[in-house]
Amino acid sequence: MKKHLLTAAFAALLLTPTFQASAVDLKHKGFECSTCHAKGFTAPDRSTCLTCHKSDDIVKATEHFNFTTSFTNPVTGETKTSIAPVNPHDNFHFGRDDQCVNCHKEHKPSTTTCQTCHDIEPWGLKAPR
């Protein structure tokens, strides 16, 4: 097991010979590179982030982005309300299954993906940390 991990880390180093650890900005200050890059220096899978961040917690933390819309039928006067599921961690398209790194970057500014197609300003959605 140990040997296997070392081999993987060494292979990753060989694949990216030009960068220097000291030149990489970290938002998770003081973390070891291998914490997120046990499988090499590529964008980590969401399962890596979820070893520390609990899905329930992040969903709850951003639940306030969901908002209620209501529409009153001008003919019948009937009002229908519904929730717009724009929570970045549990939303209309991806539920809870989106890849964290689509929005959260570690070594450069983060982003969101929704603005490609939606006007997200009324949603109050901004790029996270």
Ligand code: HEC
């Ligand atoms: C080994 C545990 C660990 C892993 C793996 C990890 N994090 Fe974190 N994360 C933390 C801790 C602890 C903090 C709080 C301290 C800090 O800000 O560095 C944090 C802070 C954050 C914050 C800021 C939270 C806030 O309140 O503003 C975000 C966003 C975040 N992590 C996203 C991610 C993403 C995305 C990944 C995967 C690429 C990831 N984390 C991987 C432990 C981890």
Ligand code: HEC
């Ligand atoms: C569609 C974009 C998007 C994706 C995908 C995404 N996030 Fe976020 N994340 C955000 C936004 C936006 C915020 C809120 C920033 C704010 O409140 O200003 C946030 C906030 C957070 C926070 C801080 C929560 C707090 O307590 O305030 C953490 C931790 C976090 N995300 C981790 C993750 C992890 C782990 C994943 C993958 C499972 C993930 N995110 C996927 C956009 C995203």
Ligand code: HEC
């Ligand atoms: C908390 C998780 C985390 C830690 C710790 C971390 N990285 Fe990353 N790394 C990422 C994420 C997320 C990406 C995807 C692109 C980005 O965020 O900039 C990435 C991408 C990379 C890439 C590929 C860049 C590319 O353009 O494909 C390199 C190289 C890299 N990291 C080096 C490092 C080094 C060196 C360290 C230690 C000093 C480190 N990382 C520590 C999360 C992490």
Ligand code: HEC
């Ligand atoms: C590639 C384009 C695209 C991206 C990116 C995208 N959407 Fe959408 N979205 C659409 C389309 C098209 C519809 C309407 C079609 C449908 O109902 O499936 C829609 C519908 C929705 C709806 C339901 C209708 C409404 O307005 O209430 C919500 C909520 C939503 N998107 C949220 C999001 C969020 C949150 C993100 C980012 C995580 C996102 N979308 C990213 C194209 C996109």
